[in-house]
Every structure is written in C-alpha cells, then in structure tokens.
Amino acid sequence: AQTVTQSQPEMSVQEAETVTLSCTYDTSESNYYLFWYKQPPSRQMILVIRQEAYKQQNATENRFSVNFQKAAKSFSLKISDSQLGDTAMYFCAFMKITGTASKLTFGTGTRLQVTL
Amino acid sequence: GAGVSQSPSNKVTEKGKDVELRCDPISGHTALYWYRQSLGQGLEFLIYFQGNSAPDKSGLPSDRFSAERTGGSVSTLTIQRTQQEDSAVYLCASSVTGQGGQPQHFGDGTRLSIL
Numbered sequence: 277a278q279t280v281t282q283s284q285p286e287m288s289v290q291e292a293e294t295v296t297l298s299c300t301y302d303t304s305e306s307n308y309y310l311f312w313y314k315q316p317p318s319r320q321m322i323l324v325i326r327q328e329a330y331k332q333q334n335a336t337e338n339r340f341s342v343n344f345q346k347a348a349k350s351f352s353l354k355i356s357d358s359q360l361g362d363t364a365m366y367f368c369a370f371m372k373i374t375g376t377a378s379k380l381t382f383g384t385g386t387r388l389q390v391t392l
Numbered sequence: 393g394a395g396v397s398q399s400p401s402n403k404v405t406e407k408g409k410d411v412e413l414r415c416d417p418i419s420g421h422t423a424l425y426w427y428r429q430s431l432g433q434g435l436e437f438l439i440y441f442q443g444n445s446a447p448d449k450s451g452l453p454s455d456r457f458s459a460e461r462t463g464g465s466v467s468t469l470t471i472q473r474t475q476q477e478d479s480a481v482y483l484c485a486s487s488v489t490g491q492g493g494q495p496q497h498f499g500d501g502t503r504l505s506i507l
Contacts, residue, residue: 280434309493319481321435321498328493367434371493378490379425379451382434 278303278370282383289358290391296343297353297386299368305329309371310344310351316364326332327351327391355388363390394418396499398484404505405474413469413502417486424467425485425496426459435483441467442490471504479506 279302289295299312312324327335327344334342339359343352355362365387369380397416400497405411416487417424422443427435437451441461461467471478481503485496 311495313498314414319501319503321483321485323495323497326493326495347397355479369435373493374476374490378493379437379448380427380496381437384432386436 277303278372278381279359280368280370280381280383282368282386283365284386285384286387286389288389288391289355291358291360293358294354294356295388297355297357297366297368297388299353299383301349301368301370303349303370304373305371307373309373310342311369311371312340312342312351312353313367313382313383314362314364315367321367325353358390360390360392361376362388364388396484396493396497398499398502400502401500402503402505403430404507406507407474407476409474411474411504412473413471413482413484413504414487415467415469415484415499417467417484419442421486421488421497423465423487423490423494423496424461425487426467427483427485428453428471429481429483429501436493438469438482440490461486465506474504474506476506479504 308328308329313321339356365385368383425440426438456472459469479500483501485498489493
C-alpha cells in the first residue's frame with residue numbers, strides 16, 4: 277500500500293515571496309504519478325501540477341514547480357511570487373499506474389495562508 | 393456543463409436516515425471516482441467506476457455504503473442508516489479514462505451533516 281505524508285499542517289508566506297510545501301511518500305512501485313491539488317474555501321479540488329515518476333525533469337506550471345527526488349521519495353511544491361489567491365489547502369497525491377482506473381492516495385494537506 | 397456537478401451541495405439529516413448523493417461527470421469521461429473528506433483529513437478513496445467494468449469497491453467503509461453508475465454517466469452514492477461518523481464532504485471526480493495517470497477533475501462536493 278502507498279502512503280503520502282505532508283508534515284507541515286500550516287504555512288504562511290507574504291505576498292510576492294516564495295514558499296515550499298513538503299511531501300514524502302512510500303511505495304514499492306517503480307512507475308507512478310504524483311500530483312499537487314489545491315483546495316480553496318470553495319471546496320473544489322483544482323489540479324496544480326503533475327509529475328510522471330519516470331521523467332527526471334521536474335514539472336513546472338507558471339509560478340508552480342516541483343522538486344522531485346525519486347530516490348528519496350520526496351515531492352515538494354514551490355510557489356514563486358505568491359499571490360493572495362494562492363491561499364488554500366494543498367494536497368499531495370500519489371497514483372499507481374495500472375491498466376485500468378487508478379485511485380489517488382492523498383496526504384493530509386498543508387494549509388497555506390498568503391498575507392499582505 | 394463544463395465540470396463535474398454534484399448535488400445537493402449541502403445535506404443535513406438525522407441519524408438513521410438514508411441519503412443519496414449525486415454526481416454528474418464531465419461528458420465523455422469514462423472513469424468516475426468517489427472520495428470522502430472528513431474534517432481535518434485528506435481525501436479517502438471510496439469507489440470507482442471505469443466504463444462497463446465491475447466497480448472497485450475496496451474503499452467503502454461498511455456495507456451501509458453503496459454506489460451505482462447508470463448508463464455510464466451519472467452516479468449515485470447511497471448511505472443507509474446514517475451514523476454521525478458519516479459526516480464529511482463527499483467528493484466526486486472523473487477522468488477521460490482511468491489509464492496512464494490521467495488527471496482527475498473534481499466537483500465541489502456534498503457536505504453531509506448527520507445530527
């Protein structure tokens with residue numbers, strides 16, 4: 277079974293600054309996907325970024341980038357130039373690759389507050 | 393609609409009653425998932441449907457929980473004889489297919505409160 281750990285329950289960052297959210301996972305699989313989802317107060321889970329485990333290059337999406345360390349089973353999210361709209365819960369999630377539909381295994385989340 | 397639609401948005405019911413939660417996935421998506429998010433917790437997988445295949449029910453917490461997906465589209469999650477520990481946000485997601493790390497697109501969820 278897979279587990280995902282987010283060790284930072286809450287974090288705070290000032291607007292325009294950079295913040296890094298941590299995520300570690302445990303799996304015996306060699307190929308899988310990792311995701312970061314954002315959940316604002318509206319409750320909808322929004323995909324932020326996705327990383328394929330067999331790709332060494334770290335994924336980036338505008339101000340969001342990841343530091344994927346496969347050997348260390350670490351998958352941190354860096355948010356650059358933080359904006360007030362980035363305030364939300366952030367969830368790290370793991371997906372095993374199978375031939376059919378695959379469930380996501382989530383961490384417990386990090387609540388990020390962006391302040392003026 | 394463009395996204396995953398869930399109804400009702402909020403549901404309050406008395407302990408022991410049955411409830412039905414509805415999910416309308418993105419048109420054309422063959423995979424549909426249900427998750428539960430309890431207060432202060434991450435999301436917990438409940439069940440998924442993939443096309444005409446038998447659903448994976450491995451996450452359902454008890455036999456009081458069941459789900460169906462009619463015509464490969466709309467899904468209903470039913471909780472019988474509700475208990476207070478069933479209080480949570482129930483999230484539905486869909487993806488184009490279930491293969492190859494397809495991202496899952498989530499609805500806004502149903503907040504269920506058991507009195």
